[in-house]
Amino acid sequence: MPTKTFLNLPAPKRAQIETAAILEFADKGLRGASVNAIVARAGIAKGSYYQYFSGMEDIFQHVLSIARQKKLALANALGASNGRDLFAYLRWLFQVEILFELREPELAAIEHEAFLQSLKSPGTEDENTPLIGGASFFNEFLAQGILADDVATWVDTKLAANLLGAVYHLGNRQLIARLGENAEALRSGKVDIREDPLTQSLLDNLMDLLEAGLSREPAIRKDFYSK
Amino acid sequence: MPTKTFLNLPAPKRAQIETAAILEFADKGLRGASVNAIVARAGIAKGSYYQYFSGMEDIFQHVLSIARQKKLALANALGASNGRDLFAYLRWLFQVEILFELREPELAAIEHEAFLQSLKSPGTEDENTPLIGGASFFNEFLAQGILADDVATWVDTKLAANLLGAVYHLGNRQLIARLGENAEALRSGKVDIREDPLTQSLLDNLMDLLEAGLSREPAIRKDFYSK
Amino acid sequence: MPTKTFLNLPAPKRAQIETAAILEFADKGLRGASVNAIVARAGIAKGSYYQYFSGMEDIFQHVLSIARQKKLALANALGASNGRDLFAYLRWLFQVEILFELREPELAAIEHEAFLQSLKSPGTEDENTPLIGGASFFNEFLAQGILADDVATWVDTKLAANLLGAVYHLGNRQLIARLGENAEALRSGKVDIREDPLTQSLLDNLMDLLEAGLSREPAIRKDFYSK
Amino acid sequence: MPTKTFLNLPAPKRAQIETAAILEFADKGLRGASVNAIVARAGIAKGSYYQYFSGMEDIFQHVLSIARQKKLALANALGASNGRDLFAYLRWLFQVEILFELREPELAAIEHEAFLQSLKSPGTEDENTPLIGGASFFNEFLAQGILADDVATWVDTKLAANLLGAVYHLGNRQLIARLGENAEALRSGKVDIREDPLTQSLLDNLMDLLEAGLSREPAIRKDFYSK
DNA sequence: TATGAATGAGCTTTCATTCAT
DNA sequence: CATGAATGAAAGCTCATTCAT
Numbered sequence: 040m041p042t043k044t045f046l047n048l049p050a051p052k053r054a055q056i057e058t059a060a061i062l063e064f065a066d067k068g069l070r071g072a073s074v075n076a077i078v079a080r081a082g083i084a085k086g087s088y089y090q091y092f093s094g095m096e097d098i099f100q101h102v103l104s105i106a107r108q109k110k111l112a113l114a115n116a117l118g119a120s121n122g123r124d125l126f127a128y129l130r131w132l133f134q135v136e137i138l139f140e141l142r143e144p145e146l147a148a149i150e151h152e153a154f155l156q157s158l159k160s161p162g163t164e165d166e167n168t169p170l171i172g173g174a175s176f177f178n179e180f181l182a183q184g185i186l187a188d189d190v191a192t193w194v195d196t197k198l199a200a201n202l203l204g205a206v207y208h209l210g211n212r213q214l215i216a217r218l219g220e221n222a223e224a225l226r227s228g229k230v231d232i233r234e235d236p237l238t239q240s241l242l243d244n245l246m247d248l249l250e251a252g253l254s255r256e257p258a259i260r261k262d263f264y265s266k
Numbered sequence: 267m268p269t270k271t272f273l274n275l276p277a278p279k280r281a282q283i284e285t286a287a288i289l290e291f292a293d294k295g296l297r298g299a300s301v302n303a304i305v306a307r308a309g310i311a312k313g314s315y316y317q318y319f320s321g322m323e324d325i326f327q328h329v330l331s332i333a334r335q336k337k338l339a340l341a342n343a344l345g346a347s348n349g350r351d352l353f354a355y356l357r358w359l360f361q362v363e364i365l366f367e368l369r370e371p372e373l374a375a376i377e378h379e380a381f382l383q384s385l386k387s388p389g390t391e392d393e394n395t396p397l398i399g400g401a402s403f404f405n406e407f408l409a410q411g412i413l414a415d416d417v418a419t420w421v422d423t424k425l426a427a428n429l430l431g432a433v434y435h436l437g438n439r440q441l442i443a444r445l446g447e448n449a450e451a452l453r454s455g456k457v458d459i460r461e462d463p464l465t466q467s468l469l470d471n472l473m474d475l476l477e478a479g480l481s482r483e484p485a486i487r488k489d490f491y492s493k
Numbered sequence: 494m495p496t497k498t499f500l501n502l503p504a505p506k507r508a509q510i511e512t513a514a515i516l517e518f519a520d521k522g523l524r525g526a527s528v529n530a531i532v533a534r535a536g537i538a539k540g541s542y543y544q545y546f547s548g549m550e551d552i553f554q555h556v557l558s559i560a561r562q563k564k565l566a567l568a569n570a571l572g573a574s575n576g577r578d579l580f581a582y583l584r585w586l587f588q589v590e591i592l593f594e595l596r597e598p599e600l601a602a603i604e605h606e607a608f609l610q611s612l613k614s615p616g617t618e619d620e621n622t623p624l625i626g627g628a629s630f631f632n633e634f635l636a637q638g639i640l641a642d643d644v645a646t647w648v649d650t651k652l653a654a655n656l657l658g659a660v661y662h663l664g665n666r667q668l669i670a671r672l673g674e675n676a677e678a679l680r681s682g683k684v685d686i687r688e689d690p691l692t693q694s695l696l697d698n699l700m701d702l703l704e705a706g707l708s709r710e711p712a713i714r715k716d717f718y719s720k
Numbered sequence: 721m722p723t724k725t726f727l728n729l730p731a732p733k734r735a736q737i738e739t740a741a742i743l744e745f746a747d748k749g750l751r752g753a754s755v756n757a758i759v760a761r762a763g764i765a766k767g768s769y770y771q772y773f774s775g776m777e778d779i780f781q782h783v784l785s786i787a788r789q790k791k792l793a794l795a796n797a798l799g800a801s802n803g804r805d806l807f808a809y810l811r812w813l814f815q816v817e818i819l820f821e822l823r824e825p826e827l828a829a830i831e832h833e834a835f836l837q838s839l840k841s842p843g844t845e846d847e848n849t850p851l852i853g854g855a856s857f858f859n860e861f862l863a864q865g866i867l868a869d870d871v872a873t874w875v876d877t878k879l880a881a882n883l884l885g886a887v888y889h890l891g892n893r894q895l896i897a898r899l900g901e902n903a904e905a906l907r908s909g910k911v912d913i914r915e916d917p918l919t920q921s922l923l924d925n926l927m928d929l930l931e932a933g934l935s936r937e938p939a940i941r942k943d944f945y946s947k
Numbered sequence: 948t949a950t951g952a953a954t955g956a957g958c959t960t961t962c963a964t965t966c967a968t
Numbered sequence: 969c970a971t972g973a974a975t976g977a978a979a980g981c982t983c984a985t986t987c988a989t
Binding site: 521522524525602605609612613647648649651652653654655656658659660662663664665666667668671695698699701702 | 748749751752829832836839840874875876878879880881882883885886887889890891892893894895898922925926928929
């Protein structure tokens with residue numbers, strides 16, 4: 040946790056330090072980042088750094104919280120999901136994530152690293168901050184989906200939550216790569232992601248995979264299952 | 267690539283060094299690993315290390331190749347997929363992966379890190395060695411699935427390959443965690459994974475998610491789509 | 494170039510480090526010098542060194558600049574050449590060099606090494622700082638000598654400049670060795686080099702060699718030979 | 721001194737090792753050379769090296785002796801000096817040196833380094849091998865010159881020997897640089913250096929500088945000055 | 948509170964040398 | 969005699985952290 044000293048800093052200076060840390064973490068990861076590099080990027084004295092943060096883990100957590108805030112702000116800006124059903128909500132979630140990756144690629148990269156770390160050492164998750172896309176987040180999401188009769192009762196929620204988490208964090212790389220020239224317009228806000236045909240068609244495809252599975256026409260697959 | 271010197275080493279000594287490196291990479295990742303720590307673990311002189319490998323990346327690639335070999339051996343040991351259809355093959359693939367994670371958790375962790383790295387910098391993949399679970403592997407897999415009429419034609423193979431890759435590498439953590447006491451029996455080989463009820467039921471669930479999607483009965487979703 | 498940190502150091506500490514480096518370079522040359530040895534001699538931490546200099550070449554250049562400053566100061570202290578003609582100036586130059594070698598033998602040795610290096614890789618010379626004794630220095634010197642009619646027109650200035658450079662840097666070793674007991678008095682300043690009979694007689698001899706060569710018409714020499 | 725083992729080696733292998741050492745020394749100097757690099761260049765085992773030489777200084781001296789042999793051979797090939805007088809001999813000496821630098825630039829560079837070293841620590845010179853261009857060589861040369869009445873009696877032979885040594889080793893760089901395209905023809909032997917107009921005219925200029933200086937009566941110079 | 952100089956541990960890498968085969 | 973594996977010292981350089989100002 041940053042010291043009070045840091046939190047009392049004038050906003051621009053604070054931002055300058057945060058940006059430096061974000062770039063460093065995105066470049067080199069938590070493991071490869073160095074205090075030296077951060078202070079150099081930020082243009083502050085090394086002594087100052089240790090008056091703001093106690094070490095490396097400290098500032099990393101702070102950067103993570105920034106990521107969460109920014110994503111939350113972005114989610115709010117995108118407007119609520121239309122909420123027709125859980126899958127509509129899921130689609131909305133993916134749109135938020137895609138926008139996040141376009142607008143804050145460094146923060147997204149850092150968040151992914153944290154997600155992977157959480158997969159390796161489960162239980163580390165902050166219970167009080169059920170962050171979007173975290174392990175317990177999708178578990179809860181699915182539990183409610185079953186209650187709302189949107190998700191089949193046979194689904195093992197923990198198993199499926201794991202799967203959704205993986206897809207949410209790493210499964211849209213290809214989709215983003217495919218946005219091509221549209222990416223810039225989406226990033227800058229010139230085009231609303233909800234109305235961009237290319238994004239929506241790619242999303243259709245991705246969501247269908249999640250909803251309908253990989254098999255042939257669902258009807259046919261049903262036959263297969265009912266064999 | 268290791269030097270000839272290393273490859274000519276007596277097998278036990280070679281193994282001892284490889285094990286040291288594997289443990290180090292699993293512990294700290296490529297970024298956090300240090301030659302110092304490896305030689306300390308291996309109990310060899312620092313000078314010797316540099317007669318075997320040219321640096322860090324070198325030994326990391328070597329460890330990766332070990333991982334691939336071990337997984338391949340394990341796949342062979344498990345016997346071929348029954349091959350009924352692509353999904354049967356996919357299920358077989360997941361069994362291999364689960365066994366790999368149980369038997370060689372460190373190598374699995376290292377392979378995952380490499381996979382994640384490949385996601386960040388695509389195109390680095392060795393085209394001539396289409397490793398199991400890699401980006402192009404699932405793409406090819408799906409393309410053939412479409413030809414075989416196992417996969418719906420509307421599926422965007424690149425998108426779906428990305429999704430499958432994510433699930434294959436990170437989506438079975440929960441499953442493995444749920445094996446509980448059975449894990450040890452599977453690991454040691456006392457129980458055949460193909461005949462372990464718990465594993466199979468969890469796999470059923472996971473594979474169903476992939477095959478059938480998250481929604482209720484596919485037929486119903488079909489109605490939803492045809493709205 | 495030394496960092497600002499180094500330049501802001503209290504003078505005694507700075508001198509202590511510079512002296513350490515000078516001794517090291519004089520002992521072992523640029524090639525043989527080591528940062529380890531310098532910090533040991535200077536009694537500072539290795540980390541500190543790298544806050545002052547970026548490496549080996551860096552401090553070497555700094556030491557060279559010290560050498561130039563010291564020589565310049567010494568030249569000023571010796572008073573201007575009487576300027577009767579170019580050879581008087583040359584004699585004055587040699588006196589400066591001899592004094593420099595007596596008073597700062599380590600710096601002189603270092604400067605010689607740099608001169609030799611510049612001979613090996615010509616073109617590296619800083620054009621804006623035409624250092625005393627450098628390649629272009631004597632070339633210019635001779636060109637003016639021809640204009641002033643002090644130097645014979647048949648002299649190839651580049652060829653002769655090369656010769657003068659070699660003599661200036663390495664051709665007075667013997668002279669210095671011959672100073673014997675006088676050396677100490679000259680070094681300490683007790684005796685003015687311009688008034689020391691031994692030095693002057695040796696210089697006479699050395700300068701005569703150079704003057705006769707540079708100023709005579711070849712024709713005259715030819716006559717001499719045919720006598 | 722190389723071991724007997726080395727001297728008994730088949731000539732090609734011996735040459736291969738010597739060449740490796742020569743290239744290494746020319747590249748990096750005695751100080752910068754490394755056994756590792758030499759054996760790598762030579763393609764021999766490291767253990768073998770220590771059966772041939774005791775260390776670094778050892779092989780360096782051996783290489784020096786090769787340089788002397790090669791130069792001697794070259795001198796013989798060039799034919800004796802016409803011997804009209806000492807200056808004719810000196811001119812012949814410079815031709816040998818120029819050829820040596822053209823034909824064996826690496827050995828020449830190594831010899832220069834040794835010469836400089838000998839200047840720094842006088843007395844190290846091998847008295848029994850008065851090598852061409854060494855300190856005592858020119859001293860003897862001049863002493864005989866005085867006897868033969870070729871050199872003025874007022875010349876301080878030690879002083880002048882030092883000067884000649886400096887010029888001989890470093891004073892013909894410019895001359896060689898000026899040979900331009902002719903260099904290749906001289907190197908290959910297509911053109912006899914004694915008959916190459918460019919070389920001879922440059923040599924004229926250089927030798928005139930030395931002859932006029934060494935042979936003139938100071939009185940004559942005095943007259944010249946009082947013109 | 949801000950600074951940045953100081954530090955020594957630790958990093959990667961190269962070295963000369965030995966010695967068992 | 970030839971080999972090349974083994975080694976620890978030492979190289980250059982970066983690191984996180986402290987502390988006096």
